[in-house]
Amino acid sequence: MFISILLCHSLAAFASTQVHATPEQWTALGRDLGGRLHTALPLSSPCFATVNGVDVGRNETECAAIRQGYTSPSFRSPLFSPRMFPQWETCQRTSQKCLLDSNQPNNSAAWEGMDCEQGSVSPRYVRLNNATDVQIAFRFAQETGVMLSIKASGHDYKGRSGAPGSLGLWIRILISSNSCQMTYSPDFVPEGGNISYPVITAGAGVPFQDLYKFADVNNVTIVGGYHQTIAASGGWVMGGGHSILSPVFGLGVDRVLQFRIVTPDGQIRVVNEFQNPDLFWALRGGGAGTFGLVLESTMLVEPRMKLQVASIHFNQTRQNAGPFLEILVEQALKWSQEGWGGHMSPSGLINVNPLLTLAQAKRSMRPAVDFALSQNGTVVIEELPSWQAFFSKYVLAAESAIGAPTIQGTRLIPAQNFASDDGKASLVKIFTTMFNEFNISMNTVVGTPFLFNSTKGATSVTPAWRKSIWHLAFHGAWTYNATVEDIRNQYELVSNINQMLRDITPGSGAYFNEGDVHEPDHEQSFWGDNYPALLEIKRKYDPYGLLDCWQCVGWKGPEDERYACYL
Numbered sequence: 001m002f003i004s005i006l007l008c009h010s011l012a013a014f015a016s017t018q019v020h021a022t023p024e025q026w027t028a029l030g031r032d033l034g035g036r037l038h039t040a041l042p043l044s045s046p047c048f049a050t051v052n053g054v055d056v057g058r059n060e061t062e063c064a065a066i067r068q069g070y071t072s073p074s075f076r077s078p079l080f081s082p083r084m085f086p087q088w089e090t091c092q093r094t095s096q097k098c099l100l101d102s103n104q105p106n107n108s109a110a111w112e113g114m115d116c117e118q119g120s121v122s123p124r125y126v127r128l129n130n131a132t133d134v135q136i137a138f139r140f141a142q143e144t145g146v147m148l149s150i151k152a153s154g155h156d157y158k159g160r161s162g163a164p165g166s167l168g169l170w171i172r173i174l175i176s177s178n179s180c181q182m183t184y185s186p187d188f189v190p191e192g193g194n195i196s197y198p199v200i201t202a203g204a205g206v207p208f209q210d211l212y213k214f215a216d217v218n219n220v221t222i223v224g225g226y227h228q229t230i231a232a233s234g235g236w237v238m239g240g241g242h243s244i245l246s247p248v249f250g251l252g253v254d255r256v257l258q259f260r261i262v263t264p265d266g267q268i269r270v271v272n273e274f275q276n277p278d279l280f281w282a283l284r285g286g287g288a289g290t291f292g293l294v295l296e297s298t299m300l301v302e303p304r305m306k307l308q309v310a311s312i313h314f315n316q317t318r319q320n321a322g323p324f325l326e327i328l329v330e331q332a333l334k335w336s337q338e339g340w341g342g343h344m345s346p347s348g349l350i351n352v353n354p355l356l357t358l359a360q361a362k363r364s365m366r367p368a369v370d371f372a373l374s375q376n377g378t379v380v381i382e383e384l385p386s387w388q389a390f391f392s393k394y395v396l397a398a399e400s401a402i403g404a405p406t407i408q409g410t411r412l413i414p415a416q417n418f419a420s421d422d423g424k425a426s427l428v429k430i431f432t433t434m435f436n437e438f439n440i441s442m443n444t445v446v447g448t449p450f451l452f453n454s455t456k457g458a459t460s461v462t463p464a465w466r467k468s469i470w471h472l473a474f475h476g477a478w479t480y481n482a483t484v485e486d487i488r489n490q491y492e493l494v495s496n497i498n499q500m501l502r503d504i505t506p507g508s509g510a511y512f513n514e515g516d517v518h519e520p521d522h523e524q525s526f527w528g529d530n531y532p533a534l535l536e537i538k539r540k541y542d543p544y545g546l547l548d549c550w551q552c553v554g555w556k557g558p559e560d561e562r563y564a565c566y567l
Contacts, residue, residue: 020145026124032136036127040168041118042089042098043082044070048116051098058111067105071403076154077207077229080170081121083154084229087405087478088162090119091565092487099480102404110480120159120565122149125168134262134293137169141546142264147562148547150289152205152231157408157514160235160289160549163562171234172205174295181206184218188298190258192274197257201298204233209396216388220301223249226343226395226445233259233297235288239513240461242447242471244341245387248354250452253284253459255300263292264546282537282553285461285527287512290552291541304386305354308361310340311394312368313348314377318436321346325431327367328444333418336450336469338364344444346435348372350394351446358383405487406477409494409516411501412448412462412508413470426504434474434497445471462528464509471511472501488567491518517566522551 021029030037045051046062069075076082083089090097098116101107126137141148150169151161162168181203187196200222202211209228215221222232223243230236241252249255258272259280269292271280282291314320328344335351338360342351349368353361362369362381369379384390417423434440448468474497476490498516502508510519512526523531531553538554548556550563558566 021140025140025144029136029140032140033126033133036129036133038080038125038127040081040121040123040125042116042121043076043079043086044098044100044111045116047100047111048098048114049111050114051116052118053115063111067100070100070105071102073155073227073229073402076402078172080125080127080151080168080172083156083161084402085157085406086403086480087407087487088154088156088159089121091117091164092567093484093565095484096565097480099405101480103479118164120162120164122162122166122168125151125170128169128171128174128293130174131260131262131268131295134169134295135266135268137167138262138264138266138293138546141167142544149549150293150547152234153207153229155227155229155231156235157406158517158550159566160552164565166562169293171231171293174204182211182214184214184220184301188257190272190274190298191270192272198301199257199298200301201296202232203296204231204294206232208232209391212388212391215301216304216386219304221245221303221305221387222299222301223252223255228396232299233294235513237297237299238283238286238288238294240285240465240511242445242511244343244352244445244447245354246447246452247336247341247450247469248339248452249302250449250454251459251461251465252299253461254449254452254454256284256297257300258298259283260295260297261292262295264542264544268295278537279541281458281460282534284459285512285530286534286537286553287526287549289549290538290547290554292547307384307387307390308353308356308358309380309382309384309390309394310342310349310351310353310361310365310368311380311382312350312365312372312377314372314375316345316347316441320371320375321435322428322432324348324368324371326428327371329418329424329427329431331367332469333415335364336415336446339451340364341446344446346431346441348377350398352390404477405480405482406475407490407494407517408473408475408514409498409501410471410473410510410514411498411505412464412468412510413472413501414464414467414505414508415450415469416467417505418469423504430500430504433500438493438497440474440476440493440497443473443475445473447471460527460530460534461512462509462526462530464507464528468508471514473514484567491567517550519551526551527553 046059096117096119101110147166149163149166183201186198188199189196208224223245237252339355340351340353450469476494509525534553
């Protein structure tokens with residue numbers, strides 16, 4: 001039903017979109033792709049009577065289904081047009097949009113008398129099926145000058161998976177080299193190597209929810225993201241790939257052994273430490289959407305493991321948030337040395353540990369447990385038999401906000417900030433300021449590779465990952481009908497708070513996938529001293545700049561037409 005939503009309007013609706021291809025070239029592209037070239041409208045378009053200036057009438061049946069699923073990741077992820085954070089479907093600089101009220105999707109004020117405008121949703125997209133489709137799309141873009149954007153699930157904080165007027169490359173169903181979405185091999189040998197490893201190979205569009213189930217069926221554990229819609233072989237791993245298992249088992253970039261990729265010259269390349277090793281290094285941290293389009297990745301797996309789980313929560317107030325933050329800061333270094341990973345906030349935590357026994361876990365978490373119980377909170381310390389058991393019980397039941405305009409600021413907090421009383425006091429002061437003065441709550445991701453024995457220089461992420469124990473995140477948000485000034489104020493607020501964190505963590509960095517959209521000196525923040533080498537590799541494999549995205553390696557800068565909708 002929803003593919004028909006995307007196709008039901010004439011291409012005349014896109015006449016105002018600037019492109020560089022003739023109608024004949026688009027027709028030829030559709031023919032070459034065997035029917036996999038589609039047109040797209042914003043997700044909410046059936047709710048509007050006027051779409052891109054054309055009177056089309058509302059489709060109440062389709063609108064009702066969209067309103068029902070508007071804030072559901074399982075509804076949004078299988079579709080091309082929507083993003084998890086819908087401001088990236090709009091043109092934020094001009095307020096061209098087609099959104100519903102995420103707080104109340106049945107609110108008719110969102111569509112009555114309003115126009116639905118294309119915004120940043122690509123008017124045409126390719127439903128990629130194989131490497132040949134990618135090669136055809138790359139050749140078309142090279143010949144016509146049409147911009148490309150690459151989208152997996154749309155779980156993207158930075159707006160990199162779309163651009164106004166671009167040709168979207170949708171990798172949701174992209175299959176891997178053996179015509180399978182996922183394969184498990186207990187004795188995989190990277191091409192050109194001679195040592196075998198237990199691995200899972202996943203096609204580019206496979207989400208972690210499917211991958212976790214597949215791993216569990218095969219009695220293994222794969223290290224991955226904390227949301228079911230994240231595509232395992234896409235931006236997650238190429239941007240670093242943190243997990244709450246990363247403290248012990250490393251980042252995604254530490255665990256990927258091989259990629260298959262189509263580079264902008266149309267070549268299909270096997271990329272590992274033996275073949276194209278410079279590109280392998282770049283893909284392990286340099287980010288997605290800039291070096292090529294990954295067809296599949298092969299990742300190291302661990303045996304199925306028992307996990308100790310601590311789930312501690314209480315009702316947050318101005319009186320109890322500060323004292324609990326003090327406990328988190330005071331215990332941070334000890335908990336990290338013990339192997340804990342997880343998510344922590346001023347109102348509780350959900351942590352996991354693959355190293356301790358249940359008795360040890362209970363003793364370790366005692367300070368947080370005692371405080372939560374004193375606030376009439378809830379406490380569960382338990383052992384679960386596998387990552388899949390944890391994911392099903394805790395992660396799926398605690399989905400992050402979806403369908404609401406949301407931006408994020410982050411900072412990697414080094415271990416040294418927790419090693420002195422002054423350092424800890426500075427952190428607590430900033431956290432309480434965020435809560436009390438700005439009404440912004442932090443989310444601490446304990447997902448840095450603190451205990452993992454990595455090889456220095458083996459990956460291209462900022463070395464700050466290796467020295468940090470917290471990945472601190474916080475959010476700004478606004479309503480569907482916010483003005484440009486309202487939105488700008490949220491960006492400025494996030495940047496100002498991020499600067500407070502930068503000031504007390506000199507020399508650290510941020511997570512490329514989740515950093516401040518307007519991160520200053522982003523090359524140093526995301527990659528440190530690795531950036532010059534990354535830029536050289538980018539120019540080697542994409543000399544004409546066919547691929548580009550916001551603050552990616554070698555990006556063309558904010559004045560490029562691609563970024564006309566960024567504030």
